[in-house]
Amino acid sequence: MTAVLTSEQVEVSADPEAWHARSIEERWGDGAPLIPPTDDRVLAMLAASPEPADHVIGVLPPQHGVATIELLAINAVLAGCEPAAFPVVLAAIEAILEPGWNAFGLTTTTSSVFPMLIVNGPCRDDLGIDYRAGCMGGAGGRGSMTIGRAVALCLRNIGGQRAGETSRSVFGQPARFGMCFGEWEERSPWASLAQRAGFGADLDVVTVHGGKGTYPLADIHNDDPRDLLYLIAKSVAFPLSNLYLSGNPENGQVVIAINPVWADRFAVPFPEAEQVQEFLWEHAWQPIDLWPAHNQQMLRDRDRVANDGKVRLVGRPDQLVPVVCGGLGSLHAVALPSFGESQLQQAVVRRPSA
Amino acid sequence: MNTIDEVAVGAAVDELDALVRADGASLKLVTADPKTARVKVALDLSQVECLECVLPTEFLEQMLTDALAKRIRGEFELVLQDPRR
Structure with missing residues (x-):
């Protein structure tokens, strides 16, 4: 009809x-x-x-x-x-x-x-x-x-x-x-x-x-999968990320677009996506000393600072979301950081x- | 989005096969998968008497890549299975 x-x-x-x-x-x-x-x-x-x-x-x-x-x-x-x-x-x-x-x-x-x-x-x-x-x-x-x-x-x-x-x-x-x-x-x-x-x-x-937005990541010097994933984790945990602004670290995700060449490399030590997420989460933090005093106080007030001084970007590994896409030229990844309250x-x- | 035509890829491999046959080697297309953009080609050296006479791996790989690039629309990954590696 x-x-x-x-x-x-x-x-x-x-x-x-x-x-x-x-x-x-x-x-x-x-x-x-x-x-x-x-x-x-x-x-x-x-x-x-x-x-x-x-x-x-x-x-x-x-x-x-x-x-x-x-x-x-x-x-x-x-x-x-x-x-x-x-x-x-x-x-x-x-x-x-x-x-x-x-x-x-x-x-x-x-x-x-x-x-x-x-x-x-x-x-x-x-x-x-x-x-x-x-x-x-x-x-x-x-x-x-x-x-x-x-x-x-x-x-x-x-x-x-x-x-x-x-x-x-x-x-x-x-x-x-x-x-x-x-x-x-x-x-x-x-x-x-x-x-x-x-x-x-x-x-x-x-x-x-x-x-x-699209946050570009690149490396041409290191083929070691753990080193590369470590650097990705540190890069997505940049100090002015929206995800540090919230008092609730369980809000929001970062989608991480990984090229197929790197994905093959990462899959050797991490055959499951959840293992990639766990490794990323372990390293997606910055030391509280990185921030100026005023920001440090904000992070402490929001209970974002662990006893060891780590400020984790997110509360759970599954908030760091790998997606395989892109060309075969390797060398690049793209982070798509979220707004947080979503x-x-x-x-x-x-x-x-x- | 099928960017790999198996017939065209096979023709490219056949052209280079003719080159290495003169030295007793042979090249065969193993798979040409449009879903993964992966082209696997195997070099058979079992009938070769003079291994040094066959095109070196890197050179052969480059020639194959160039030949395939003329027949494949978009990116592809060449996997050359060469027993000399």
């Missing part, structure tokens, strides 16, 4: 430049060109949804916009999504709406934090979700470039998140255009991110991480039943 669209209809020019100018004037987008959400395009998107057009998936902060499937579909069209990717957008929005993700806090904060989507499962290749070289930008897969963007447009157009207005983000970050990448499961020596959360390998799963959320991608 074809859906009946209920959203307001707007007449726009068929000329691409005039349409682009109009979209900027009306603040429908992010400044880059959008695809006009014609009825046909929206209906095609809706046909890929497991829920009807009027189904309410939730209320998006910060301005409590009611997210119907129809409105989400319109934004997916605007972003350039293909209909087959729409269920991934829906799963991401479902995950964002989980209370533990703290969507209101993350859409209004002064921090640069934004949903970073990590996709597991067979749909990665079908939808063009990048997980190899340049997966965090530059590879140019349609899924990577449009799914994250669709989520960003939903937060902007339905949730009302606007920089300098409802969002107090001081800098923002490039990922606010949208960020979506996959895990290179076939090159990972460990169970995938989704499998470690209890999902089957045959399922498409979206993990939403409230990431503050927990990774996951949702299965659901499609219409046949």
Whole structure:
């Protein structure tokens, strides 16, 4: 049955430049060109949804916009999504709406934090979700470039998140255009991110991480896996990390993207991902003396300093989350530190039943 | 995202096989897996009488890499199984 669209209809020019100018004037987008959400395009998107057009998936902060499937579909069209990717957008929005993700806090904060989507499962290749070289930008897969963007447009157009207005983000970050990448499961020596959360390998799963940015790590001098992991642990525990600001060290995660070459190397002493996490956690701390006196006092007041003077970045090993992706050039890792008051959320991608 | 065509990869390996055959060696494609971007090639030296006459490992590896790069879209990892290692 074809859906009946209920959203307001707007007449726009068929000329691409005039349409682009109009979209900027009306603040429908992010400044880059959008695809006009014609009825046909929206209906095609809706046909890929497991829920009807009027189904309410939730209320998006910060301005409590009611997210119907129809409105989400319109934004997916605007972003350039293909209909087959729409269920991934829906799963991401479902995950964002989980209370533990703290969507209101993350859409209004002064921090640069934004949903970073990590996709597991067979749909990665079908939808063009990048997980190899340049997966965090530059590879140019349609899924990577449009799914994250669709989520960003939903937060902007339905949730009302606007920089300098409802969002107090001081800098923002490039990922606010949208960020979506996959895990290179076939090159990972460990169970995938989704499998470690209890999902089957045959399922498409979206993990939403409230990431503050991409923090690059590199080494060309040392091939020893323990040395490299030690250096990664020390690097992610940088003194101005958000994760030191909270009184609760069990809040938040750091996703650590590890290239496949390093992953193979790490898997020799650490054949299970949990062993990697344990080792990282053992070394992800700084001595209290590192901070100036005022900060030392803050950390002591918040009970973050152990008797031996160590200030651990996080309270548990599972807050340091390895994900295998990226190219075969080795030499690099990327940390995606979180905002703190937010927990990774996951949702299965659901499609219409046949 | 299938960036590795097994037929094209096999053709590249065959070209280099012709080079090493003159010295009694042979090169065979073991696997070309688009999911892992890994290409495994095995060098057989069992019929070789003069080991020093066969292209050195590093040189052969470079030639294979160059030949494969012309036929594979995107990155790949060459694993050359060479008994001289």
